Amino acid sequence: MAEFLIRKLENFSRLSAEDRRALDQAARQRTRQIRPRDDIVREGDLPPGVNLILDGWACRYKTLEDGRRQIIAYLLPGDLCDHGVPILREMDHSIGTLTAVTLAEITPETIRQLTAGHARLSQALTWESLVAAAIQREWTVNIGQRTAFERLGHLLCELYLRLHAVGLTQGPTCELPLTQAEIADTIGLSVVHVNRTLQELRGAGLIALRGRELTLLRLDALQRAVQFNPNYLHLDHEGRHLDANET
Structure with missing residues (x-):
């Protein structure tokens, strides 16, 4: 059940069999299936337990009073929806699905047990939350400084590498x-x-987009064209090379 979360965390640290088993058990406690373009939780709600995306795509978003919306994060398989949120009094943003989503609801108590009883797992979960913050910073730069061509190309590079x-x-x-x-x-x-920008990316021979399928035809060239530096995703941490039996 926690396969994608385990794969994600192991980009930082090689988890032990016991760590993986504990995550899998936590993900099996309670699961929900939610329709496409429906809310998982709304701004102003009491924060729920921690939601883990098992399958499908979701997003965090804010909506202004006149209906304008800003998507502020994408949540992909293996992503935790803010495991620190339950300590807040109310949600300050909404989380909605983009496709049909299967998620696991993990209680705050279970998260505390995972972090208290599994040191390497606790470190990896901290890494996960720091990477989420780093992505948020990069999105701020994207909107504030990059051109339309760079914004869109940068987003496509990020999503591809996160899925990879x-x-x-x-x-x-x-x-x-x-x-x-x-x-x-x-x-x-x-x-x-x-x-128009998608057409520019296609015309430059950098991407192909057919329905719901994206192909990055020349990833290196696209990264150079949009000034994409993947360092903020922190996917090359030395901890990923640790042997599972190391202490």
């Missing part, structure tokens, strides 16, 4: 179940501008 890290790519191809309106709400452009 948990084994959800096939060569240069990955799923991209986003509408142009959702992309627009993410990178601060109009839908027309997103469409």
Whole structure:
């Protein structure tokens, strides 16, 4: 059940068999299936337990009073929806699905037990939350400083590498179940501008997009063109090379 989370965390630290077993058991306690484009939790709600995305795509978002929306994060298989949230009094953002989603509801008490009883797992979960914060910083730079071409290309590079890290790519191809309106709400452009920028990326021979399937035809060239540095994803930490039996 926790396969993708385990793969993600092992980019930081090689987990022991006991660590993996504990995560798997936690993910099996309670699961929910949610329809596409439905809310998992809304702004103002009492924070729930920790939600782990097992399958499907979700997003964090904020909505203004006049209905304008900003998507502030994508949640992919293996992502935890803020394991520190339950200490807050109310949600300050909403989490909604983009596709059909299967998630595991993990209680705060279970999270405390995992971190107290498994030192390497505790360290890896801290890494997971720090990477989420690093991604948020990069998104701020994306909207504040990059051109439309760079914004969109940067986002596509990030999503591909995050999916690749948990084994959800096939060569240069990955799923991209986003509408142009959702992309627009993410990178601060109009839908027309997103469409035009996608055509630029295609015309440059950098990507192919067929339905819900994205292919990065020349990843290195795309990264150079949009000034993408993957260091903020921290996928090359030396801890990933540790042997599972090390202490």
